[in-house]
Amino acid sequence: AQSVTQLGSHVSVSEGALVLLRCNYSSSVPPYLFWYVQYPNQGLQLLLKYTTGATLVKGINGFEAEFKKSETSFHLTKPSAHMSDAAEYFCAVSENSGNTPLVFGKGTRLSVIA
Amino acid sequence: EPEVTQTPSHQVTQMGQEVILRCVPISNHLYFYWYRQILGQKVEFLVSFYNNEISEKSEIFDDQFSVERPDGSNFTLKIRSTKLEDSAMYFCASISARVYRPGNTIYFGEGSWLTVV
Numbered sequence: 001a002q003s004v005t006q007l008g009s010h011v012s013v014s015e016g017a018l019v020l021l022r023c024n025y026s027s028s029v030p031p032y033l034f035w036y037v038q039y040p041n042q043g044l045q046l047l048l049k050y051t052t053g054a055t056l057v058k059g060i061n062g063f064e065a066e067f068k069k070s071e072t073s074f075h076l077t078k079p080s081a082h083m084s085d086a087a088e089y090f091c092a093v094s095e096n097s098g099n100t101p102l103v104f105g106k107g108t109r110l111s112v113i114a
Numbered sequence: 115e116p117e118v119t120q121t122p123s124h125q126v127t128q129m130g131q132e133v134i135l136r137c138v139p140i141s142n143h144l145y146f147y148w149y150r151q152i153l154g155q156k157v158e159f160l161v162s163f164y165n166n167e168i169s170e171k172s173e174i175f176d177d178q179f180s181v182e183r184p185d186g187s188n189f190t191l192k193i194r195s196t197k198l199e200d201s202a203m204y205f206c207a208s209i210s211a212r213v214y215r216p217g218n219t220i221y222f223g224e225g226s227w228l229t230v231v
Contacts, residue, residue: 009154032216043118044157044205044222051217090157094216101147101209101220104157 002027002093006105014113019063019078021108023091026072032094033074034102035065039087047089050074061085086112116140118223120206126229130195135226137189137206146189147207147220148181150174157205163189196230203227 007022025031035047048059055067061084065076074091088109092102119138127133139146148160161171163181178194189208193200206223 004156036222041224043120043224044207046219046221049217049219092157101162101216101218102149102157102159104149106154106156107151 002031002103004091004093004103004105006089006091006108008108009106010109010111012111012113013081015083016080019076019081019085019110021076021089021091021110023065023074023076023105024072025074025091025093027093030069033065033067034092034094035059035063035074035076036090036092036104037087038090038107044090047076081110081112083112083114086110116221118206118208118221120204120223120226122226123224124227124229126231127196129198129230133193133196133200133228135191135193135204135206135228137191137223138187139189139206139208140210140221141187143208143210143221145169145209145211146181146183147205148191149205149207149222150202151205151225152199152202160191160204193228196228198230201228201230 003026005024033050036044037047038044048057050057050067058064063078088107090107091105121136146163151157159172161175162169180192182190203225205225207220209218211218
């Protein structure tokens with residue numbers, strides 16, 4: 001079974017600083033990987049996803065993530081944090097059989113300090 | 115932009131009571147899901163629904179849970195006799211694909227907080 005580990009339940013950065021949210025997965029087959037974001041009082045919104053092809057994936061709001069097979073990682077980054085980036089971020093992996101679409105990590109809450 | 119809507123946003127119920135959580139998926143979507151997140155834990159898959167029947171369910175989705183698409187637009191999750199451990203955020207989600215592929219984008223609602231006391 002596939003699984004996702006997000007290191008750090010809470011990350012705090014200063015406005016303008018680099019954002020790095022870590023995600024590691026386990027999978028016996030090539031995974032499909034996703035980052036979702038949940039802003040306060042809103043639903044889960046897709047930030048970006050990796051399916052095949054280029055391992056560096058760009059998403060909305062200036063975020064990007066790189067699939068590194070050798071490290072089984074899919075860390076999310078943004079060069080310069082903005083106050084509006086404060087939210088809960090979820091990494092997820094897709095199983096490749098059946099209709100169970102996503103296996104999620106526990107989430108990381110990002111705080112941005114002025 | 116079309117979105118998945120869920121009601122209620124928050125419900126408090128007494129242990130043993132029945133609860134129905136409602137969802138309106140995006141109108142042309144075909145696959146529907148319920149996920150839940152117990153506070154501090156992972157978002158967990160409960161059930162998927164396609165063509166008016168359950169296509170897959172997790173071990174969490176036991177006999178006290180049921181889903182229904184009563185009128186072609188709503189998609190409901192019923193918990194027959196709530197327990198304290200059912201307290202969680204419940205997310206409804208949908209995808210448009212006729213045939214599910216692992217890379218499909220899943221659209222989630224805002225969630226319904228259920229508190230069982």
